[in-house]
Amino acid sequence: MDGILLANKPKGPTSHDIIFDIRRKFGIKKTGHTGTLDPLAEGLMIILVGQATKISPYMHFSKEYEIGVLFGKSTETDDLEGTQVRECPVPKRLKEKAAEILPEFTGVLRQTPPVFSAVKKDGKKLYNLARRGKEVNAEPRSVEIFNIDITGVEGNTVFLRVHASAGTYMRSIARDMGERLGSCAVLSQIKRTRIGGFCLKDAKRPEELTDIKENLISIDSALYNMPGIEINENDEKKIRNGMSVALPLPGNSNIVKLVRNGKVIAIGEVKGAEILVKRGIELF
Incomplete structure (x- = not known):
């Protein structure tokens, strides 16, 4: 079985818990x-199954979130899971003040990841360093926030809808908004x-995934945004032997999926007049 599953993760379990449960339920290796x-x-979580684990580097899609930003407190982890480190005065006219600074949180930004995050520094994840009591200086990274809107305010919490590039931390947005408003x-x-x-409305809770074949999305469909080239039997043989192939080249991308009978045989890179295989996918 090869493809992707759309899972609706509930609060509480880790992402690893969700994947482990699905793997155990369906006997997936x-x-x-x-x-x-x-x-x-x-x-929404996208679970990669079988040969689809090879396409992870090509699925850096933008993401949309609904978040709550609670003003007046700070924690080690920049969310409610961490130990509180201080309290701050909450800005008056919170909704108006938050709305005024939203343009500063739109566009290409330099964002500092939370200290407790999976971002690596010198080959080590920041949260591992932080848990060992090491001093952690996270390096700012370039992210893009396409849109951010206020959807409501309750007490000291501002609710936002955010559309951002892959790698954007919502915890950092919350932390930085607090600092920007002097709180x-x-x-x-x-x-x-x-x-x-891919939308949350099409995802299923782990307990609702009873038939994996009914819910599995093909690798070809998973890479919906990548130009595809249909190859013949001779081309497939060349690819299996690690050879480059001469094919009609797409005009808008240097990365393509090479498809045979509905299966993505490989990911190719355009080099001059040929396509070099970067990664074999459904070869066997």
Whole structure:
């Protein structure tokens, strides 16, 4: 079985818990995902099954979230899971003040990841260093926030809808909004509602996934945004032997999927007049 599953993760379990349960339920040996959700988080996860684990590097889609930003407190982890480190005065006219700074949180930004995150520094994950009491200086990274809107305010919490590039931390948005308003803030809730063209409404809770074949999306469909080239039997033989192939070249991308009878045989890179195989996918 090869393809992707759309899972609706509930609050509580880790992303690893969700994957482990699916693997055990269906006897799957190879699984992966396109991005974790913290235990506090809920919403859409894309589970990679079988040969689809090879396409993870090509699924860096933008993502949409519904989040809550709680003003007046700061924690080690920038969310409600961490130990509180301080309290701050909550800005008056919170909704108006938050709305005023939203343009500063739109576009291409330099964002510093949370200290407790899976971002690596010198080959080591930041959260492992932080848990050992090491001083951690996270390096700012370039991210893009396409859209951010206020959907409501309750008490000291501002609710936002955010559409951002892969790798954007919602915890960092909460932390930075608090600092920008002369206060402090943490992420109080988060739901991922979309990854690229895949929507939460089409996902199922782990307990609802009773027939994997009914819910498995093909690798070809998973790579919906990548140009595809249909290859013949001779081309397939060349690819299996690690050879380059001369094919009609796409005009808008240097990365393509090579498809044979509905299966993605390989991911290719355009080099001059030929296509070099970068990664074999459904070869066997």
